[in-house]
Amino acid sequence: MFSKYSLFILSVLFTFSLTAQQVKKSVYGAFLLKNGTVHSVTKGTFISDVLIKDGIISEIGNNLSAGNAKVIDCTGKHIYPGFIDSGTRLGLAEIGAVSVTNDYNELGDFIPHMKALTAVNPNSVSIPVTRVNGVTTVLAKPEGGRFPGTAALIDLHGYTPEQMYAGFEGVLMNYPSTGKRGRWDRRSDEDIKKDADKAVKKLDEIWDLAVQYAAIDSAGKVEKKTWNNYNPQMDALLPVVRGESSLFVEVNSKSDIESAIEWVTTRKIKAVFTGVAEGWRLADQLAKAKIDVITGPVLSIPGRDNDRYDAAYTNASKMQKAGVNVALRTNDAENVRNLPFNAGFAAAYGMGIEEALKSITIIPAKIFGVDSKLGSIEKSKIANLFVSDGDPFETKTKIEHLFIRGWNVPLESRHTLLYDEFLQRDPGLK
Secondary structure, eight states: OOOHHHHHHHHHHHHHHGGGSOOSOOEESOEEEEEEEEEOSSSOEEEEEEEEETTEEEEEESSOOOTTSEEEEOTTOEEEEOEEEEEEOBTTBSOTTOGGGBOSOOSOSBOTTOBGGGGOOTTOTHHHHHHTTTEEEEEEOOOSSSBOEEEEEEESOOSSHHHHEEEEEEEEEEOOOOSOOSTTOOOOHHHHHHHHHHHHHHHHHHHHHHHHHHHHHHHHHHTTOOOOOOOHHHHHHHHHHTTSSOEEEEEOSHHHHHHHHHHHHHTTOOEEEEEOTTGGGGHHHHHHTTOEEEEOOSSOOOSSTTSOTTHHHHHHHHHHHHTOOEEEOOOOSSOGGGHHHHHHHHIIIIIOHHHHHHTTTHHHHHHTTOTTTSSSOOTTSBOOEEEESSOTTSTTOOEEEEEETTEEEOOOOHHHHHHHHHHSOSSOOO
16 A cells, blocks of 8 residues: 555654654563452453463363463563453554545545555554553554455554454445534535435445356355356455445444444345444344444543433433443544453443443454464463553553463553653753
8 A cells, every 4th residue: 555655754753753752672481470350351350370372272270380481470460461442553554644645535435455464554653552551452444445455353463464454354335424523514404315315326336246246156165166257356245245344334323323233134134333433322123233333532522412412421321331342443643552442441431340341342253253372361362461550440540460362561661761861861951
């Protein structure tokens, strides 16, 4: 997705930025986290040792033998699984004012084949900043257009996008808006309806073509005939049409959610709704349709002037209590580190700490189909976890150790280096 010019500019920028970015190296090996309070998410909370070896959680239990493992005393500390942000631009956006450093919005309205993974920048300055608050994995997603591309789940450690890939990719779709686009929208009600009908009709045409394409492709395989038809857009939609993967549908207002529920239900599409800012108005319908939801940011303002002040804070909890599987996202690039505080607000406004913790660990892992590897502290799962001195939903809590795929990653970032630099100035100021 990058041009050669873009890569050149980025290489120059990062040559200078790296001097103020990470200096310490990650360490790979065996580690024994001794006597910590383990918040497993799926198996309860208990005091135990956790042995990390070969990149996975090798053992969980009391009085484990260290062997050659480096022992880290976690007495009085807390061990959590790494947090998962279910929708961000992290790795795809660097400096907002410098367009060549942003690679999340490609030209075109129908580009489901454009893969975010090919554009992920492992050297993003925002990645170490994000890890400091315990976020180890994110869904990097493109934006813009009806089908903006294919999102990728990535771990926040590695020198190449392939090293960071966490085992999931999914096609995104922005559902047509059926209402006004904001206060600046001067269209009449009649024109709004015409535009909405036209957009839905266009979407139907695309989907009908995708279904037809899948039928022809399947027939060709049955008859063992080679079908020479290069169509990457339709190829990207094949797994969705066949029900092998979910379609991630961005939809937010009440009327659009109602329309989107009917659209995916009628076409028997396996879907996950994202955004869903007014999901609380249709929580029962979402639960009845068995549609999983990725919502956020929780730290947001009400969408309507007459909404309660806490509409965004309570949205996730109201859907979760209705029976919807809810995962949280920041929908951000620079402030993905605030994911635990978004979860903290959701917990305080009705969701509770336990369910809020699930919404950024095991539930997104299930939605992305990687719950056998990520999302909880269990034997044989990938060692994505961190050690804190308290509740990670509290801003005062400090993350003391963080592991991604068994790598002990230093909690050093541009922020901490600048803090150290200006705390001890040499020469000092008079």
